[in-house]
Structure formats: structure tokens, C-alpha cells
Amino acid sequence: MSTSSKAIVRIQNVYKFFGTLKALDNVSLDIYDGEKVVIIGPSGSGKSTLLRSINRLEKIDAGQIIVDGYSVHDEKTDINKVREEVGMVFQSFNVFPHKTVFDNLNLAQTVVRKRSKGDATKISMELLKKVGITDKVDQYPGKLSGGQQQRVAIARALAMKPKSCCSTSPHRRLIPK
Amino acid sequence: MAEIKYKQDPVAEHKKTVIAVTDGPAIPRRKDVGLFTAWRVAFFGALAIIAYLAIVHSDPYWKILQFLPDGILVTFQVTIEAIVLALIIGLFTGLGRISKNRIINGIASLYVEVIRGIPLLVQLFYIYFALGRFVNLPAMASAVIAMAVCYGAYMGEIFRAGIESIPRGQMEAARSLGMSYQQAMIHVILPQAFKTILPPVGNEFVALLKDSSLVSILAVSDLLRRGREFASESFTYFETYTMVALVYLVITLVLSKLVSIMEERINVD
Missing domain, CATH: 3.40.50.300 (P-loop containing nucleotide triphosphate hydrolases)
Structure with a gap:
């Protein structure tokens, strides 16, 4: 509590x-x-x-x-204002297949949060380091495993720095190292 | 009625039957051996016949060939202008067709239904002659507008299908990140739908190029019109229309080939 x-x-x-x-x-x-x-x-x-x-x-x-x-x-x-503050990680990840891992994280930061590209990049890199996929930043999600895609989805939600975060089956594909 | 089943072939079992008939020339795929060779025979055959006629029977064939390029340019001009306009109309029609707003959806659907129910030739007459009572548009502009309005309806259906082919989760993910509907469309849905949309749009381009021959009726000097001008002066109807047909054939074959190359590239990416 x-x-x-x-x-x-x-x-x-x-x-x-x-x-x-x-x-x-x-x-x-x-x-x-x-x-x-x-x-x-x-x-x-x-x-x-x-x-x-x-x-x-x-x-x-x-x-x-x-x-x-x-x-x-x-x-x-204004539902968009609410959604900015509620991070959402889906059961099926829903990463954007046409964007690289990096752009998956940067997109909403620049479009919604209006962060500069530099600021967004800094936050993205930090988070990708945290979830351990720094070597895949320029890859498209199609090349990633399910667990890696999920980590991208988690990082994407956290990159918005939401006040709260919802996640369905957050550990479904993640095997602890 | 007895249920039709595939033979016990594991590959066929999973194959969805797709029947696709377009009014453009068939788009050859590498695997499709029959079509591929048919394309070659048609293309090189047409070129060979044109070359043979122009060299061996240079009068009148060579003269005809020299007379046509202006028309080819006009044909391309009409086609390109119309397709650009049709793409814009199609995008908004497609978005309207999936809109939850009943009025917008109604207008878009009505447009598609009405346009698809009226022959293109009648639409051309309508815009040029019937509406000519209120606004006097030049023939070229009437032609482009009529073609664009007509093909915009078909494009709308292509855009709608392309957008609907993107899994719902993509829109949900984008909206959950705080993007507005428009932002999600621009950054997430449309770029993905683009891949699905591109090949049928290419098909429409080829079909539009062929249909553009209808504008010759409005005194637009396209390929067909140029042919008619030449033929009626020299009374060489057989020779002229043979040449016109061959030139159309070569153009559409080249374009359909380009569409198939584009399609292959997209599938590789």
C-alpha cells in the first residue's frame, strides 16, 4: 500500500x-x-x-x-489526454510493424508529447537499455521474437512516462534471466 | 448440394480461393508461367509487328506512327492528372466509408453507389454536355474531372479495403499512446495500408489509361483521337486503327509489367 x-x-x-x-x-x-x-x-x-x-x-x-x-x-x-497518461501494453503487443524498434518508441513521444527528436531519442535509448534490446534498435519488429516484441511494447508504453501503466499478461513471453 | 472439398492436399487445404478479375491486363507473377510467357509473346510480338509494318510498309504505317506521339502524350496527361485526383478523392471516400459518423458514411457510400452505377461514357457526356449548361469547362478539364470522379469511387473501395486489412490492434495501440484518430491514421494505419493498396492502384492506373480513350469523344486529342484524325483524312482506317491498337497494347503491357515488379518488391520488403 x-x-x-x-x-x-x-x-x-x-x-x-x-x-x-x-x-x-x-x-x-x-x-x-x-x-x-x-x-x-x-x-x-x-x-x-x-x-x-x-x-x-x-x-x-x-x-x-x-x-x-x-x-x-x-x-x-478529451480521451487523448487521458490515454497519454495511461500506458497500455497489449496481450498481442501490437508493435508497429512498419517502424523500426527505435521509431516504435519515438513516434508517440514526438507526435503526442511533442518532445524534440533528441529528447525522445535519449529516453528511448535509456528504456531499450533497460529492457535489454539495444542491439536491435534499427530492426523491424518482424525480425524479433515474441518476447523481444513484448519488451518493445513495454518500453514504448513507458517512453511516454505515463502516470499509470496497464498491461495484460505482462510476463507471458518473458522468461526471467 | 454436395459440399465441394479440396483433395487431401495439405497445401490446398489452407489455400483460400481468391477470384480476382480486373479490367486491366493480367498482372504477371514469376510463378505464373503461362501468363509470363503470354506477356512476352504479346509484348515482343506487338513490337515486332510495329517494326515490321513501319519498315516494310512505311507508307502509311510509318506516317501513322509519326502522327501518334502527340496523342500518346495527351493520353498520359489525362491519365496521370485523373489518377492523382482520383487518389485524393479515393482517400477521403475510403475514410468516409469507414467513418462512424452516419452522415459522412452515408455521403461516401452514396457517392460510390451512384458512380459505380453509371457508365463512364455517360458520366463524361454528363459533365461536358449536360453540366455545360451551367459551367463551361474546357474539354480537357471535363475529361480529367469525369475520369477522376469515376475512378475516385473505385479508389475509395481500394482505400477502404486497405485500411480494413490492418489489424484493429494497431489503431488501438496508437490511440492508447494518446494519438488522435487523424494522427493514428497518418502515422500508423495509412503507411501500412499503402503496401496493400499499391498493387490495385497500379491496376487502376492501367485500366484508367485504357478508359481514357473515351475522352476522344470530347474532342480531346488523345491517342485514339489522333488516330481518327489521321484515318479520316487518309481513309486508311484499317492501317491506322491497327497501329493505334498496337501502341495501346505495348503501353499497357509495359505498365502492367511495372506494376508486377513493384508488387514483387513490396512482397520482398
């Missing part, structure tokens, strides 16, 4: 239906700054749906989600 009293993500009485299937059933959860939360459950239990609803990739049917003071599912909220 963190000592900070401010919840960075507040999930309040959230419902989500896929047709007649109830994917989220009155879910409430507060996540505080600095806290690490792990959600475990059998496949199809709604873990991914919950995470996807945190940045409105999935619309919810009832309840509300507040991230960093923004009501995510309010139509008036």
Missing part, C-alpha cells in the same frame, strides 16, 4: 455486457499512486475488458472510471 492518499485510478460500480454476457459485474477498485495491482483470474473472466475500459478502448454500460481526475467515459472528456 502506498502512503499517498490520492487514488490515481478509481473504478466505481462498473458493468459491461457483451450481448447477454456479463463481462464486468459491479466492479469497484481504487488504485493509488505508486501502487502495483495484479488482477488474476481464469481466461474470459474480464481482466482484459477491465483494463481496456480504463482508457475507453471498451465502453462501459454503467458505473464510472476516473483516471487522474478525468471521468474516462464522459463523452466530454
Whole structure:
């Protein structure tokens, strides 16, 4: 538990239906700054749906989600502002195949965060060093293994320096060294 | 009806049957031996016949050949101007067709339906003669606009299919990084869709070049029109149209070859 009293993500009485299937059933959860939360459950239990609803990739049917003071599912909220601050690592990585590893990390930094190319490059290199793929910076993701692609996806999310980070099956392909 | 199944061939089992018929010449692939040799026979055959006629029967064939280049230039001019315009129209139509905004989607879909239901020749007449009552466009401009409007509808479908061929996760990943829809389209989706779009666009280019012969009706001096001018003065209809047909054939064969080379390069990358 963190000592900070401010919840960075507040999930309040959230419902989500896929047709007649109830994917989220009155879910409430507060996540505080600095806290690490792990959600475990059998496949199809709604873990991914919950995470996807945190940045409105999935619309919810009832309840509300507040991230960093923004009501995510309010139509008036500038969702792009919220998403900048919520890093997202997908189960299937979704790295950009037409961009090199390096450009995968740099793209949103320059386009969204408006960082200079130099600043973005510095942050990217640092993160790629952290995830251990400095030798592959100029490669296209197609040439990388699944685990390497996932590390690129993690680094890409972190490069935005988001306030919070969501990840589905973050360690699925990563074998600890 | 009995279910049709492939023979127990593991390769065939996984093969999706794709029937693709375009109105351009078939695009030869290296593996496609039949088509490849057919291309060679047609191309070198056409060149040989042109050379033979121009040298051995230089009157009138050589004269005809000298008369045509101006027309070839006009044909290319119409084709290139129209395809550039059609690409722009097609991009917006494609984006409109996948838009969740009902009005935009409706307009784009209506445009595609209407244009595809009216013959190009009728569209040409409409823009030049019918709309001529309100705006007086020169023949060349009418021709380019009509071709672009017509092919824009087809391009729109190509763009739509290309964009839809990109996995949904790509858009989600881009949006999750805080990119707007437009930024995601420009930086992530369209560059990837480009690869899928390029070969059919090449096909459309060849098809458009052939269809551009229709503009000769609006007194645009394209290849066909030049031929007609020559023929009606010299009464050498057989000789002139033979030459015109051969020149069109050589041009479209060269272009279709270029498209196939481009396609191969893309697949290698």
C-alpha cells in the first residue's frame, strides 16, 4: 500500500455486457499512486475488458472510471489526454510493424508529447537499455521474437512516462534471466 | 448440394480461393508461367509487328506512327492528372466509408453507389454536355474531372479495403499512446495500408489509361483521337486503327509489367 492518499485510478460500480454476457459485474477498485495491482483470474473472466475500459478502448454500460481526475467515459472528456497518461501494453503487443524498434518508441513521444527528436531519442535509448534490446534498435519488429516484441511494447508504453501503466499478461513471453 | 472439398492436399487445404478479375491486363507473377510467357509473346510480338509494318510498309504505317506521339502524350496527361485526383478523392471516400459518423458514411457510400452505377461514357457526356449548361469547362478539364470522379469511387473501395486489412490492434495501440484518430491514421494505419493498396492502384492506373480513350469523344486529342484524325483524312482506317491498337497494347503491357515488379518488391520488403 502506498502512503499517498490520492487514488490515481478509481473504478466505481462498473458493468459491461457483451450481448447477454456479463463481462464486468459491479466492479469497484481504487488504485493509488505508486501502487502495483495484479488482477488474476481464469481466461474470459474480464481482466482484459477491465483494463481496456480504463482508457475507453471498451465502453462501459454503467458505473464510472476516473483516471487522474478525468471521468474516462464522459463523452466530454478529451480521451487523448487521458490515454497519454495511461500506458497500455497489449496481450498481442501490437508493435508497429512498419517502424523500426527505435521509431516504435519515438513516434508517440514526438507526435503526442511533442518532445524534440533528441529528447525522445535519449529516453528511448535509456528504456531499450533497460529492457535489454539495444542491439536491435534499427530492426523491424518482424525480425524479433515474441518476447523481444513484448519488451518493445513495454518500453514504448513507458517512453511516454505515463502516470499509470496497464498491461495484460505482462510476463507471458518473458522468461526471467 | 454436395459440399465441394479440396483433395487431401495439405497445401490446398489452407489455400483460400481468391477470384480476382480486373479490367486491366493480367498482372504477371514469376510463378505464373503461362501468363509470363503470354506477356512476352504479346509484348515482343506487338513490337515486332510495329517494326515490321513501319519498315516494310512505311507508307502509311510509318506516317501513322509519326502522327501518334502527340496523342500518346495527351493520353498520359489525362491519365496521370485523373489518377492523382482520383487518389485524393479515393482517400477521403475510403475514410468516409469507414467513418462512424452516419452522415459522412452515408455521403461516401452514396457517392460510390451512384458512380459505380453509371457508365463512364455517360458520366463524361454528363459533365461536358449536360453540366455545360451551367459551367463551361474546357474539354480537357471535363475529361480529367469525369475520369477522376469515376475512378475516385473505385479508389475509395481500394482505400477502404486497405485500411480494413490492418489489424484493429494497431489503431488501438496508437490511440492508447494518446494519438488522435487523424494522427493514428497518418502515422500508423495509412503507411501500412499503402503496401496493400499499391498493387490495385497500379491496376487502376492501367485500366484508367485504357478508359481514357473515351475522352476522344470530347474532342480531346488523345491517342485514339489522333488516330481518327489521321484515318479520316487518309481513309486508311484499317492501317491506322491497327497501329493505334498496337501502341495501346505495348503501353499497357509495359505498365502492367511495372506494376508486377513493384508488387514483387513490396512482397520482398
